[in-house]
Amino acid sequence: MPATHSTRMLILGSGPAGLSAAIYGARAGMAPIVVQGIQPGGQLTTTTDVENYPGFREVIQGPWLMEEMQAQAEHVGARMMWDHIGEVDLSQRPFRLIGDGGTVYTGDVLVIATGAQAKWLNLPSEEHLKGKGVSACATCDGFFYRGRKVAVIGGGNTAVEEALYMTNHSHDVTLIHRRDSLRAEKILQDRLFAHPNIKILWNREVETFVGGGEPEGLVALDLKDIRTGAIERIDVEGGFVAIGHSPATELFNGHVELDEDNYIKVDPGSTRTSVPGVFACGDVMDKIYRQAVTAAGTGCMAALDAEKFLAEADFEANAPKQAVNA
Numbered sequence: 001m002p003a004t005h006s007t008r009m010l011i012l013g014s015g016p017a018g019l020s021a022a023i024y025g026a027r028a029g030m031a032p033i034v035v036q037g038i039q040p041g042g043q044l045t046t047t048t049d050v051e052n053y054p055g056f057r058e059v060i061q062g063p064w065l066m067e068e069m070q071a072q073a074e075h076v077g078a079r080m081m082w083d084h085i086g087e088v089d090l091s092q093r094p095f096r097l098i099g100d101g102g103t104v105y106t107g108d109v110l111v112i113a114t115g116a117q118a119k120w121l122n123l124p125s126e127e128h129l130k131g132k133g134v135s136a137c138a139t140c141d142g143f144f145y146r147g148r149k150v151a152v153i154g155g156g157n158t159a160v161e162e163a164l165y166m167t168n169h170s171h172d173v174t175l176i177h178r179r180d181s182l183r184a185e186k187i188l189q190d191r192l193f194a195h196p197n198i199k200i201l202w203n204r205e206v207e208t209f210v211g212g213g214e215p216e217g218l219v220a221l222d223l224k225d226i227r228t229g230a231i232e233r234i235d236v237e238g239g240f241v242a243i244g245h246s247p248a249t250e251l252f253n254g255h256v257e258l259d260e261d262n263y264i265k266v267d268p269g270s271t272r273t274s275v276p277g278v279f280a281c282g283d284v285m286d287k288i289y290r291q292a293v294t295a296a297g298t299g300c301m302a303a304l305d306a307e308k309f310l311a312e313a314d315f316e317a318n319a320p321k322q323a324v325n326a
């Protein structure tokens, strides 16, 4: 018979959003259970240097930061469960989540913090050089490439924003796009075309991320002209893949309202989803900022929203009923 774990506050996901919700939830007496998923600690465990999380003067390591967050959450009373959820039932409270091995988790409130994953080109050379010059986040890693030649790959809003952002650090930014026009909003395109430090290579796709040096890092990109098949090499030390993100919301499709890009919809200025008692925080509901500190911030909001929801629900359940015809 599979085990059942029940709590006031169930949290799905153990990145900065889920763990921040856990810290606030535990301190508010909601005894949270965090179902960690197959990536305990979330996306930051896949990177090395983190220089923009407040509170640390020195560069810190992503996996270390997440270990500290988890230790803090456990220290204040949150329980971690290493499981992956494959099925949810949000039709009634307590909400039910079912792990791949059949374990059942129930919560009076649910905080969804399942994050998002950057889309990659899926080239072996890209995988090999991730963190060594190849990145999917200019806001996170751009600072490490100041004064260097860099390229941004993509043609949507994210790519154009990342190319513009990189001009804060580099005087030589190349945008590489496989079509002959951009999908980005016109206002962004206008800013891009007007920028003296950005050039655009149209109709090109990355064939290979080229490594070199000691320690090895990105030194060039081999680009294929998709009209002629010709290969050309450009020298760059930073390559930013900006072809979009996929929020981890498949599990919730049909259960909570999603937007046109499959992010969880929340009421403006809150973490409330379309299902009362279900809250969403972090990258799963934020397609704009996508930073550890913003994920932690919305994680805090989710715990406070959840606490308020439970307090109101408890009050209604315990309030004396008004006498009929009194």
Ligand SMILES: Cc1cc2nc3c(=O)[nH]c(=O)nc-3n(C[C@H](O)[C@H](O)[C@H](O)COP(=O)(O)OP(=O)(O)OC[C@H]3O[C@@H](n4cnc5c(N)ncnc54)[C@H](O)[C@@H]3O)c2cc1C
Residues within 6 Å of the ligand: 012, 013, 014, 015, 016, 017, 018, 035, 036, 037, 038, 039, 040, 041, 042, 043, 044, 046, 047, 049, 050, 051, 052, 053, 083, 084, 085, 086, 113, 114, 115, 116, 117, 118, 136, 137, 140, 141, 248, 251, 281, 282, 283, 284, 290, 291, 292, 293, 295
């Ligand atoms: C390479 C890289 C470098 C980065 N560098 C920085 C940086 O320097 N500074 C910065 O601020 N940000 C950085 N970011 C962005 C930052 O990591 C994210 O914004 C942040 O991790 C989002 O936190 P989150 O908690 O919303 O989700 P995530 O960190 O994505 O965590 C999602 C969690 O949900 C769990 N999960 C998902 N589906 C399920 C399921 N079905 N069942 C159970 N669990 C599930 C996962 O296991 C994971 O624990 C970087 C991102 C990457 C990829």
